[in-house]
Amino acid sequence: MKITYNGFDENLLFEGLILPYFQDHEVDYGGVTLLNNNKLPIQYLKDKELFLGKKGEVHSISFSDGDRNLDVMLIGLGKKEELTGNVLRKAVGKxxxxxxxxxxxxxGVYLNHVVEGLKCSYAIGRNTAEAIVMTDYKFDSYKTDNKKELLEEVTLLFDGIDEEFKNGFEEGISIGNSTILARVLVNEPANVLTPTDLAERVKNLGVEKGFEVEVYELEKIQELKMESYLSVAKGSAEPPKFIIMRYTGNPGGETLGLVGKGLTYDSGGLSIKPTKSMNTMKNDMGxxxxxxxxxxxxxxxxxxxNVTAVVAACENMISGRSYKPGDIIxxxxxxxxxxxNTDAEGRLTLIDAMYYIVNHEKVAKVVDIATLTGAAIHCLGHTATVGIGNDDEFFDMIDKSFNKAGENIWRMPIFEEYKELVKHSEADLTNVAGSPGTITAGIFVGEFAGDIPWIHLDIAGTAWAEKDKDYISKGGTGVGVRSLYYLAKEMAE
Known part of the structure; x- marks a missing residue:
């Protein structure tokens, strides 16, 4: 499916048309030639309260003109003064x-009147393009009876097409597709996306997109004494892969570090999960x-x-070599x-990855992101990501980045009493520190971040969707891709 834009060529014809509508709108779109002189029954819909233009409302109308049918979808944007990029993104997606x-x-997606609420043509182009790209995705790669996709082209229609609109459109396409890339990786079954396969895909992406990729094999991981990471990995027949990605866009400048949890499958290890909980554990590398x-x-x-990212990829499986509850590593x-508990494995891979990126890659700031704890879901459900951090200014930056992406984040506290919980009488630390579990898990990882600004993001509740909604597709959501991109953009010169 092709996505493009146009400044209203009179010869344009579409089989489907999306018309945004404000709650306080007085326009009936009577002058829109794309409607083939058909008039929308706006007042009738309002009188019947079938469509008022409220946020989240949609209403379909069909017109027939000889051999041609036109389906019009009215989408509600709410009040003009309350319009945001995410309101537009959700409305277009739905x-x-x-x-x-x-x-x-x-x-065709008619955008002219949107400028009455969202004044920036760049934001209109970016958010609309993002919405179309992300909503269009569905995971059906393994269906053998897939029917051919009928939709061939989507055109954004806007009279004010300028360089800002074009730049926003191109960026929206790019970060939308990058989000789809993340969704694909999460949705791939674990028998296909092994640590080895993940490493190969990242190598190919590096060549395609323009960032350096280095992969450490088992021998190098052992040489670095990543015992915590290796303890998780050793129960699987699949070898671990430590993946390093480096992008240098500002030589001589400071580097942002990103650490992603990379469990391509998590059985729970000897603290085995029930079957129902294992069905979606391919998403533990969200x-x-x-x-x-x-x-x-x-x-x-x-x-x-400059951005450097690392992933300690492995599986958490059961064998005679598996690490055990009660071990000290x-x-x-x-x-x-x-x-x-061997099912608290993600933090064990993260701490070696964290220590490596801080001490070997010399990053100035670092963010780790992980599907880490069920406690995150108990705290915030599936609506928001849990965040904790040691630097207010840095957390304010990630907060703004999440807001720009339309992703919710809520900061949890780090009290001294919580730090005491991760300590253990028989070892320096314990991987199970009890309640509040989502905070103590993050603090455990933060023990290895040193003194630099650090943020921990627990996406256990937001990395997976049970059904389609707005621009989110069932399965992997790709949460964090756009937020981390906007964070890097905020730090860019």
Missing amino acids: GYRELKKKKPTSI GASAVIGAMSAIAENKLKV GSMGGKTIFIG
């Missing part, structure tokens, strides 16, 4: 999803997919910033860890 059910071969997608977008858009950072 309308597009509903209109595709009509099976048009072409769709953090890895987020940093991979972000790196792709950062490099593709040639941001003037070492770590690259030198601290010993008491194993209270």
Whole structure:
């Protein structure tokens, strides 16, 4: 499916048309030639309260003109003064999803009146393009009876097409596709996306997008004394892969570090999960997919910033070599860890990755992102990502980046009493510190970040969707890709 834009060529014809409408709108679109002189029954819809233009509302109308049928989807934007990029993104996504059910071969998205609420043509182009790209995705690669996609082209229609609109459009396409890339990685079954396969895909992406990729094999990982990471990996027949991505857009400048949890499958180890909980454990590398997608977008858009990302990829499986509850293991950072539960494995891979990126890649700031704890879901459900951090200014930057992406984040506190919980009588630390679990897990990882500004993001509740909604597709959501991209963009010169 092709996505483009046009400044209203009179010869344009579409089988589907998306018309945004404000709650306080007085326009009936009577002058829009694309409607073939058909008049929209706006007042009738208002009187019947079938469509008022409220946020989240959609309403479909069909017109027939000889051999041609036109399906119009009205989408509500709410009040003009309350319009944001994410309101537009959600409205376009919902309308597009509903209109595709009509099976048009072409769709036009009329954006002229949007400027009355969202004044910036760049934001209009970017958010609309993002919405179309992300909503269009669905995971059906393994269906053998897939029918041919009927929709061939989507055109954004806007009279004010300028360089800002074009730049926003191109960026929206790029970061939308980078989000899809992350969704694909999460959705791939674990028998296909092994640590080895993930490493190969990242190598190919590096060549395609323009960032350096280095992969450490088992021998090098052992040489670095990543005992915590290796303890998780050793129960699997699949070898671990330590993946390093480096993008240099500002030589001589400081470097942002990204650490993504990369469990391509998590059985729970000897603390085995119930079957129902294992069905979606291919998504336990949602953090890895987020940093991979972000790196792709950062490099593709040639941001003037330096970013290094690492992923300690492995599986958490069961064998005679598996690590056990009650074990005491070492770590690259030198601290010993008491194993209270082998299903608290993600933090064990993250701490060696964290210590490595801080001490070997010399990053100035670092963010780790992981599907880490069920406690995150108990705290915030599936609506928001849990965040904690040691630097207010840096956290303010990530907060703004999440807001720009339309992704929710909520900061949790780090009290001294919580720090005491991760300590253990038999070792320096324990990988199971009890409640509040989402905070203590993050603090455990933060023990290896040193003194630099650090943020921990727990996406256990936001990395996976059980159903389609707005521009989110069922399965992997790609959460974090755009937020991390905007963080890097904020740091760019």
